[in-house]
Amino acid sequence: MLAMDYRGPKRIRVTQKPMPEIKHPEDAIVRVTRSCICGSDLHLYNGNVPDTRVGTTFGHEFIGVVEEIGAEVTKLKVGDHVLVPFNIACGKCHFCKQGLFGNCHESNPMATAVGGIFGYSHTAGGFHGGQAEYVRVPYANVGPTVIPEGMDPEDAVLLTDVVPTGYQAAEMGGIQPGDTVVVFGAGPVGIMAAKCSWLFGAGRVIVIDHVDYRLEFVxxxxxxxxxxxxxxxxxxxxxxKTTDWMGADVVIDAVGAEAAGNAMQTITGRKTLMQAGSATALHWAINSVKKGGIVSVVGVYGPTDNLVPIGNVLNKGLTIRANQASVKRLLPRLIEHVQNGILNPKAMITHRIPLEDVADGYRLFSAKLDNCIKPVLIP
Ligand code: NAD
Ligand code: ZN
Structure with missing residues (x-):
């Protein structure tokens, strides 16, 4: 089968790989029909995630058709059209039972505490992802969800990550009616976080980025x-200034690690504010939220990044909430929001790219060329 193949930082290609096989009775094999490239893939692409191994197939945002099921798969049948959450979750461990599907202990018992993720590094379990014609889906009774009749595939594929992540960013912010919410980052995640902030009763939503076409879109x-x-x-x-010198009630970091490094390079003359490569957006968030406020972090950082100015957090009495989104927990309400038109995620998809041209997709999305917001690969 054709699949994306990581060769090293900024070096990816498509190549023929062996067909995935059922390895466990709860596995399913899915034939991929749509697969997105995510800001999280850019951390891998740029070589910023430890233990990203050459030969890995990326891709954690995909939908497809069930081709084969293991002997213990009872919730799916061959031919089902499914959307597959990016978290690989067993559904039974201490964390899954609390709805923390992004922190599943069985799919990735490593100390970094993130659960398994499709097509991420070996720090997230070392699973191959869905930027391929076929993918093995472990714990197939838990994650994969049959796509409701009539749902546009481009909406469905965004429910595997970006929509729940943006929603959870707003949820973790604990937004109270009338609150001023600031979102750093106008990528797909920040765009969705801004949109969802209104659902929690925000009174004012402000997005900050440095890419004008994304600002105009959001x-x-x-x-x-x-x-x-x-x-x-x-x-x-x-x-x-714009909050009467109080600071925002809630600030969301939808930027993450190396994107902040890139931003740093563009801001000359202000190196006193932050060190190059440090978490620019995270520091801005902590410094611009009001005393006693909440900073909600969904931007991804490396497992051992040590970037929080804890003195400011202490002195201002802040709460920082951060996590990978728990897609399965949020899906029922978000499917409803898409079906009743409250959210229209497919509007973010700007590029439809054949899987063969995956390298072009990464290049466009990474460099923010051709007004790219969200590219989807079509095998
Ligand atoms: P993206 O790369 O498309 O968007 C990031 C945006 O941040 C870009 O538009 C960039 O111009 C902007 N930016 C860079 N530096 C900035 C700064 N200092 N201040 C404000 N904006 C700045 O990525 P995305 O797909 O929107 O994802 C955003 C982040 O969310 C990534 O770190 C990604 O890994 C993470 N993510 C987390 C989860 C989760 O479950 N927690 C899920 C998906 C994505
Ligand atoms: Zn993603």
């Missing part, structure tokens, strides 16, 4: 304010 799509930090003296001062 302004229209999420009906919010959106500003370019390169046009500001200092984003922290900007947020304080």
């Amino acid at each position: 302004r229209n799509y999420a009906q919010c304010e959106a500003y370019n930090f390169r046009e500001m003296e200092d984003p922290v001062v900007f947020i304080k």
Whole structure:
């Protein structure tokens, strides 16, 4: 079968690989019909995630058709069209039982505490992903969800990660009616976080990025304010000024690790504010939230990154909440929101790319070329 293949930082290709096989009676094999490239894949692509092994197939946002099931799979049948959450979760462990499907202990018992993730590094269990014609799906009774009749495949594929992640970012923010919410990052996750903040009763939503076409998109799509930090003296001062010097009630970090490093390179002359390569957006978030406020982090950082200015957190009495999204827990309500038109995630898909051209997809998405917001690969 044809599959994406990681060769090293910024070196990916498509190649023929052996067909995946059922290895456990709870496995299923899914023929992939749509598979997105995610900001999380860029951390891998840029070589910033430890133990990303050459030969890995990336891809944790995919939908497809069930081709084969193991002897113990009871919840799916061959031919079902399914959307598959990016978390690989056993459904039975201490964490899954609490709805923490992103922290499943059985799919990845490693100390980093993230559960298994499709097509991520060996720190997330070392599973191959769905940027391929076929993929092995472990614990097939737990994650895969039959796509409701009539749902657009492009909406379905975004329910595997981006929609739940944006929603959980807003949820973890503990937004109270009338709150001012600031979202750093206008990628698909930040866009969804801004959109979902209204569902929790936000009174004002402000998105900050430095890519103008993304700011314009989110302004229209999420009906919010959106500003370019390169046009500001200092984003922290900007947020304080616009909130009567109080700070935002809730700040969401939808940027993560190396993207912040990239941002740093573009802001010359302000190196006192943050060290190159440090978590620019995270520092801005902590410094611009009000005292006693909540910083919600869904941007991905490396397992051992040590970036939180704890003194500021202490002095301001902040709460920081961070996690991988727990897709399965959120799916029932988010499927409903898509079906009744409250969320229209497919509007974010700007590029439909044949799997053969996966390298072009990474290049476009990574460099923010051709107004790319969300690319989807079609095997
Ligand atoms: P993306 O790369 O498309 O978007 C990131 C955006 O941040 C870009 O538009 C970039 O211009 C902007 N940016 C860079 N530095 C910035 C700064 N200092 N301030 C404000 N904006 C800045 O990625 P995405 O797909 O939207 O994902 C965003 C983050 O969420 C990534 O770190 C990704 O790994 C993470 N993620 C987390 C989960 C989860 O479950 N927690 C799931 C999916 C993605
Ligand atoms: Zn993703």
